[in-house]
Amino acid sequence: MREVAxxxxxxGDDGFRIRAYENAAVAVDNLSSEAFDLWEAxxxxxxxxxxxxxxxxxxxxxxxxxxxxFTKVKKPLPAGMFALLDISGVxxxxxxxxxxxxxxxxxxxxxxxxxxxxxxGKVADLEGFxxxxxERLLTAVTGFLKKKGPERLLLPVAEKVAEGILSYLSSCPExxxxxxxxxxxxxxxxxxxxxxxxxxxxxxxxxxxxKQYPAANRLVAAGEGLVRLELTNKxxxxxxxxxxxxWGSLLQHFTGSKNHNIVLRELALKQGKSLxxxxxxxxxxxxxxxxxxxxNEEDFYKALGLTxxxxxxxxxxxxxxxxxxxxxxxxxxxxxxxxxxxxxxxxYWISSHDAGTDDIxxxxxTAKKLGxxxxxxxxxxxxxSSYNENKIISLIKERKEYIDKxxxxxxxxxKYSSIKVLNSLEVDIRPDGTLAxxxxxxKYLDFAVVSIHSSFAMxxxxxxxxxxxxxxxxxxxxxxxxxxxxxxxxxxLDIDFNAVMAECLKRNIALEINAIxxxxxxxxxxxxxxxxxxxxxAINTDAHSADQLEQMRYGVxxxxxxxxxKQDIVNAWPWEEFQHWLTG
Numbered sequence: 001m002r003e004v005a006x007x008x009x010x011x012g013d014d015g016f017r018i019r020a021y022e023n024a025a026v027a028v029d030n031l032s033s034e035a036f037d038l039w040e041a042x043x044x045x046x047x048x049x050x051x052x053x054x055x056x057x058x059x060x061x062x063x064x065x066x067x068x069x070f071t072k073v074k075k076p077l078p079a080g081m082f083a084l085l086d087i088s089g090v091x092x093x094x095x096x097x098x099x100x101x102x103x104x105x106x107x108x109x110x111x112x113x114x115x116x117x118x119x120x121g122k123v124a125d126l127e128g129f130x131x132x133x134x135e136r137l138l139t140a141v142t143g144f145l146k147k148k149g150p151e152r153l154l155l156p157v158a159e160k161v162a163e164g165i166l167s168y169l170s171s172c173p174e175x176x177x178x179x180x181x182x183x184x185x186x187x188x189x190x191x192x193x194x195x196x197x198x199x200x201x202x203x204x205x206x207x208x209x210x211k212q213y214p215a216a217n218r219l220v221a222a223g224e225g226l227v228r229l230e231l232t233n234k235x236x237x238x239x240x241x242x243x244x245x246x247w248g249s250l251l252q253h254f255t256g257s258k259n260h261n262i263v264l265r266e267l268a269l270k271q272g273k274s275l276x277x278x279x280x281x282x283x284x285x286x287x288x289x290x291x292x293x294x295x296n297e298e299d300f301y302k303a304l305g306l307t308x309x310x311x312x313x314x315x316x317x318x319x320x321x322x323x324x325x326x327x328x329x330x331x332x333x334x335x336x337x338x339x340x341x342x343x344x345x346x347x348y349w350i351s352s353h354d355a356g357t358d359d360i361x362x363x364x365x366t367a368k369k370l371g372x373x374x375x376x377x378x379x380x381x382x383x384x385s386s387y388n389e390n391k392i393i394s395l396i397k398e399r400k401e402y403i404d405k406x407x408x409x410x411x412x413x414x415k416y417s418s419i420k421v422l423n424s425l426e427v428d429i430r431p432d433g434t435l436a437x438x439x440x441x442x443k444y445l446d447f448a449v450v451s452i453h454s455s456f457a458m459x460x461x462x463x464x465x466x467x468x469x470x471x472x473x474x475x476x477x478x479x480x481x482x483x484x485x486x487x488x489x490x491x492x493l494d495i496d497f498n499a500v501m502a503e504c505l506k507r508n509i510a511l512e513i514n515a516i517x518x519x520x521x522x523x524x525x526x527x528x529x530x531x532x533x534x535x536x537x538a539i540n541t542d543a544h545s546a547d548q549l550e551q552m553r554y555g556v557x558x559x560x561x562x563x564x565x566k567q568d569i570v571n572a573w574p575w576e577e578f579q580h581w582l583t584g
Contacts, residue, residue: 312331513527
């Protein structure tokens with residue numbers, strides 16, 4: 001759908017048709033279930049933005065593997081241009097120009113050929129490009145080509161695989177306990193392998209049970225302590241089996257991380273002990289070197305003189321030393337979150353980026369079910385290429401009146417009386433650091449989230465100056481997805497976060513932890529730095545549909561991995577305290 005939209009843009013087709021394809025692509029990308037599954041259930045019409053025509057095209061795709069209309073739209077254009085669309089900063093028209101100019105007719109070689117053209121200096125000579133554009137493009141293409149090997153699974157994908165296995169195991173009478181292990185249990189943004197631990201007194205019966213797992217493609221290995229399966233999606237999963245008396249030892253050992261366990265082993269050796277997945281050997285006390293077993297992690301850590309360390313913290317970032325001192329922080333929990341400060345509705349104007357798919361009432365209904373005290377409606381700003389400044393001011397004023405009218409009706413006053421509604425916008429930070437709306441328009445907002453959505457390859461000094469300038473505007477309270485990263489797709493922006501955090505602290509501005517699984521931005525290392533400096537954080541879903549409000553847990557995972565406490569997160573505060581921060 002994105003490729004068709006790109007082809008339409010190059011051909012100069014109607015803007016509404018292009019936007020329809022882009023919106024449908026966003027909707028499909030953000031589905032909580034697979035589009036193929038909806039097609040099988042004859043529920044394609046449930047996908048927001050997919051009307052009768054698009055549903056027919058998807059039906060053709062799933063039945064035959066191709067769509068005649070898609071092929072017809074794309075056929076006159078060079079195939080290489082579509083491969084370039086995944087490169088940061090390359091839009092449809094740039095991709096077309098470069099592909100046509102340098103004969104990029106094959107998608108598999110397009111990026112390599114473009115890199116050679118950039119290195120030879122030929123791109124700078126093209127009309128509309130120049131030396132700076134060439135330099136930025138070369139950086140982006142080089143980064144794109146550096147990606148090697150299989151991509152790690154995004155956390156929700158790995159989570160879904162594990163949940164399927166755990167659900168299956170729950171119906172096995174011989175299973176006493178079961179849990180995800182490894183990076184999945186530590187809630188790392190990407191997961192390399194899916195490992196499951198099982199406590200059982202009858203390992204053989206569980207092995208036989210797992211051999212019948214419906215989603216398994218083939219059995220790779222099986223024994224008393226392990227079942228290794230290749231799933232139908234070619235992913236390999238290990239199920240590790242242990243006696244219940246060793247459950248705590250197994251959990252600790254296979255949760256990791258590797259560096260955490262190395263330091264833990266060094267600590268044990270100093271105490272005359274050695275560690276394994278079976279327990280702790282007290283070598284100095286016993287000539288038989290007996291292994292002391294632990295059926296829970298708390299006692300395992302206690303035996304080493306430590307308090308239990310939450311899995312998210314086990315990255316050898318000083319957590320063992322802090323645990324020894326009995327000073328581990330009380331990490332924020334999902335139940336602490338009082339509201340979401342970055343969401344998108346289907347409010348209509350030509351926006352700078354993709355709009356939401358649900359109306360305000362649907363978002364409020366979902367927020368109410370989640371028990372939130374407040375919700376901010378923060379659509380993307382109106383497109384500066386489509387409207388002049390006066391029109392943008394007028395549109396933002398009209399939107400405020402629209403929101404006020406909706407929430408002030410008698411029915412909605414009663415219906416949503418428990419939720420405070422905030423009028424916000426996610427405003428683009430332009431390359432020069434100015435905001436993509438006139439300063440006068442800010443008075444119609446309760447606050448603004450400011451974010452970078454373009455010009456990702458700027459040099460560090462320029463990019464930092466750009467961000468700092470955006471923080472000077474009135475009503476700016478949150479810096480959205482601050483590093484700009486897209487996991488497995490785009491590297492972090494080159495920014496001096498020491499300078500940015502100092503400015504945020506000075507101006508009482510929060511850094512966002514964006515909960516979209518492809519972003520999870522701020523990364524945990526910068527979260528930890530922010531917490532240490534006293535910079536406040538906001539965990540937001542950036543939801544473009546109501547069901548995405550439930551992705552908040554992924555942002556909380558990042559906050560916990562960054563050692564964030566409830567008091568560090570502005571939207572974990574009660575309304576009165578949050579309001580004081582917002583207006584302060």
